[in-house]
Amino acid sequence: MLKYILKNTFSDYVNSYKSSFLSYSWVIIHPLLLLVIYSFVFSTILQPRVDPNNGISYTIYLSVAILPWIVFSNAILQGTLSISSNIYLIKKLNIPLYVYATKEVLEQFLNMFVVLLLLIGFLHLNGISFSVKWLLVVVPFICLFFFALGISMFLSSINIFFRDIEKAIGILLQMMMWVVPIVYPWDIVPKDFQWVIFYNPLFYFFNSIREVLIFNHWINMKYYFVLVVSSFLMFAIGLYTITKLESDIRDSI
Amino acid sequence: MGNVIAVKNLTKSFKLFHSNKDRLLNIIPFVNKKFDMHTSLVGISFEVKKGEFVSIIGKNGSGKSTLLKILCGVLQKTGGEYIVNGSIVSLLELGTGFNPELSGRENIISSSKTMNFDLKYIYSKMDELEAFADLEEYFDMPIKTYSSGMYVRLAMSLFLHLKPDVFIIDEALSVGDIFFQQKCFAKIEQMRKNGVSFLFVSHDINTVLNMSDRVLLLEHSRQIYFGDKHEACRLYIRDKRALGQNKIVETGKSSKNLLSNLVQDSVGLLALNITDENGINTLDVDLGKSLTFKIQYELIKKFEKPTVSLVFRNRHNILITVVSYQIEHDKRYVNIKIPFNIEGGEYSFDLNIIEIDTLTTKIIPILEFKNIGYVRVLFDYLNQIPPFIGLVGLDTKVEFE
Numbered sequence: 001m002l003k004y005i006l007k008n009t010f011s012d013y014v015n016s017y018k019s020s021f022l023s024y025s026w027v028i029i030h031p032l033l034l035l036v037i038y039s040f041v042f043s044t045i046l047q048p049r050v051d052p053n054n055g056i057s058y059t060i061y062l063s064v065a066i067l068p069w070i071v072f073s074n075a076i077l078q079g080t081l082s083i084s085s086n087i088y089l090i091k092k093l094n095i096p097l098y099v100y101a102t103k104e105v106l107e108q109f110l111n112m113f114v115v116l117l118l119l120i121g122f123l124h125l126n127g128i129s130f131s132v133k134w135l136l137v138v139v140p141f142i143c144l145f146f147f148a149l150g151i152s153m154f155l156s157s158i159n160i161f162f163r164d165i166e167k168a169i170g171i172l173l174q175m176m177m178w179v180v181p182i183v184y185p186w187d188i189v190p191k192d193f194q195w196v197i198f199y200n201p202l203f204y205f206f207n208s209i210r211e212v213l214i215f216n217h218w219i220n221m222k223y224y225f226v227l228v229v230s231s232f233l234m235f236a237i238g239l240y241t242i243t244k245l246e247s248d249i250r251d252s253i
Numbered sequence: 254m255g256n257v258i259a260v261k262n263l264t265k266s267f268k269l270f271h272s273n274k275d276r277l278l279n280i281i282p283f284v285n286k287k288f289d290m291h292t293s294l295v296g297i298s299f300e301v302k303k304g305e306f307v308s309i310i311g312k313n314g315s316g317k318s319t320l321l322k323i324l325c326g327v328l329q330k331t332g333g334e335y336i337v338n339g340s341i342v343s344l345l346e347l348g349t350g351f352n353p354e355l356s357g358r359e360n361i362i363s364s365s366k367t368m369n370f371d372l373k374y375i376y377s378k379m380d381e382l383e384a385f386a387d388l389e390e391y392f393d394m395p396i397k398t399y400s401s402g403m404y405v406r407l408a409m410s411l412f413l414h415l416k417p418d419v420f421i422i423d424e425a426l427s428v429g430d431i432f433f434q435q436k437c438f439a440k441i442e443q444m445r446k447n448g449v450s451f452l453f454v455s456h457d458i459n460t461v462l463n464m465s466d467r468v469l470l471l472e473h474s475r476q477i478y479f480g481d482k483h484e485a486c487r488l489y490i491r492d493k494r495a496l497g498q499n500k501i502v503e504t505g506k507s508s509k510n511l512l513s514n515l516v517q518d519s520v521g522l523l524a525l526n527i528t529d530e531n532g533i534n535t536l537d538v539d540l541g542k543s544l545t546f547k548i549q550y551e552l553i554k555k556f557e558k559p560t561v562s563l564v565f566r567n568r569h570n571i572l573i574t575v576v577s578y579q580i581e582h583d584k585r586y587v588n589i590k591i592p593f594n595i596e597g598g599e600y601s602f603d604l605n606i607i608e609i610d611t612l613t614t615k616i617i618p619i620l621e622f623k624n625i626g627y628v629r630v631l632f633d634y635l636n637q638i639p640p641f642i643g644l645v646g647l648d649t650k651v652e653f654e
Contacts, residue, residue, distance in 0.1 A: 093367070248279075251328065
């Protein structure tokens with residue numbers, strides 16, 4: 001099955017931009033535009049409120065988190081639709097349902113490589129050069145993949161019975177972007193609200209990426225623990241749900 | 254020979270939940286389950302041997318499709334057991350994973366990927382497949398430019414070139430024009446000789462009788478009979494009281510200028526006109542009525558026994574009859590009147606001039622026109638009682654003493 005997933009993900013990926021004019025450049029254009037908007041709003045218009053320490057410019061601070069976030073949120077968005085938009089295939093083929101979700105999430109995560117290259121180039125331009133410590137971020141990225149996959153498997157199977165989920169997921173992801181937080185530093189949040197951030201496992205993913213890439217810090221062991229446990233848990237819940245519901249989903253589509 | 258498919262006491266029921274909330278609660282472990290059951294298959298048992306052709310018949314809603322879907326693995330069984338030894342390919346999957354932006358060739362590859370077929374094997378068969386689909390330059394054009402017939406031809410040729418152990422066919426086979434159908438049936442016959450087993454679902458009793466070794470009859474989710482095809486069809490017809498589903502719509506296609514002149518140095522076929530009993534050019538005929546084939550010919554060289562022959566085949570590529578008459582050298586026209594006492598449907602015909610060697614009685618073809626067109630025999634099987642059942646109505650006499 002793994003071979004099937006890899007083979008199809010790749011060919012879907014190649015074919016997915018076939019009919020759009022700018023084809024693969026959308027992978028870069030979309031995050032770049034968002035980056036421009038946010039950095040303009042926050043560093044030019046709302047300047048006084050946001051003040052990241054250590055003399056790092058806001059745009060860098062933002063880009064490190066928002067670029068992976070875009071891939072992550074797209075993966076969940078598409079992953080949630082993975083069963084409902086492939087009903088015509090599921091009705092005909094003897095392929096387990098988790099394959100469809102995995103394929104979709106993997107396809108989006110292929111963009112992560114492109115985005116990371118973009119990010120490294122961007123950091124380099126701003127005087128932050130490669131260090132060996134950067135290899136530490138491999139763990140958060142792998143965990144992020146399994147986290148997204150778990151959520152996608154869970155939501156895509158529930159979505160067959162409650163189509164509200166595919167309507168709600170877009171705005172929920174938007175909200176999550178502000179809660180994590182992606183677009184502003186977490187330490188400017190009033191103390192009374194900071195617990196919201198600390199109870200959110202996603203915070204540890206993006207903060208560890210930030211710590212390593214910008215500040216060249218080690219990642220706290222507590223962070224690693226949270227990453228691994230939360231992504232494994234999410235993955236297990238998703239896989240359990242999708243296999244448990246497989247028979248019901250096939251009966252009702 | 255071993256069984257390719259063995260089904261024992263197979264049962265399928267669907268859970269009907271009162272609300273989606275109940276359904277969701279049901280996935281949480283140790284929660285009491287509230288739902289009604291709707292059974293759609295009860296106690297099905299049969300087996301398919303290697304190389305065997307098994308048909309499944311039954312009214313709409315008798316569970317035929319559900320059974321096939323379980324065997325394909327698209328639905329999951331509720332009870333009983335089934336074993337499938339080997340790979341299954343199903344025509345239910347026809348055209349899955351086709352992308353309108355890609356060309357025919359690219360689609361063959363990409364949909365083989367989606368359906369998890371062996372890519373190396375597909376590549377090795379690509380030329381054969383291309384020839385079979387007969388799409389010419391369209392094969393390398395995006396399939397959004399295809400007509401629906403071309404689309405089906407592409408999809409069918411992919412499926413008919415696979416090498417499964419079991420091949421599942423449903424009504425999808427009755428698509429495309431009659432010539433393509435004949436090609437498909439010929440290919441199926443060939444696959445059967447190579448030891449591929451078939452599972453066939455149809456309402457068309459004649460096809461079932463024609464092709465099957467054994468027949469499974471389902472009714473109201475239950476198995477009524479499995480075994481001899483004649484007995485199964487008898488039980489089915491008795492229940493149904495109507496034979497065949499082929500409802501034919503009249504169109505009145507003209508038969509003028511069917512031939513483009515073909516003249517060789519020795520012989521020429523100049524024109525073919527087909528008229529009905531009222532002298533109107535047509536290719537449609539009511540069952541039991543006759544058509545006159547008026548053939549204009551020219552014999553330039555001297556032949557010993559020149560003969561004109563008309564070859565009729567039905568949509569399963571089965572030879573119905575060859576009508577042949579010796580023609581004379583000093584005449585220009587031959588009129589052949591043929592009464593169509595055959596089952597309603599479409600029949601392709603060839604027109605040949607042949608010579609029969611009197612010494613060896615061998616047939617030497619001189620001039621051949623393949624698949625000139627098709628005659629449609631019309632009969633309203635739904636509202637009228639047919640004069641005969643089966644392929645051909647023989648000229649019978651009856652006397653009482």
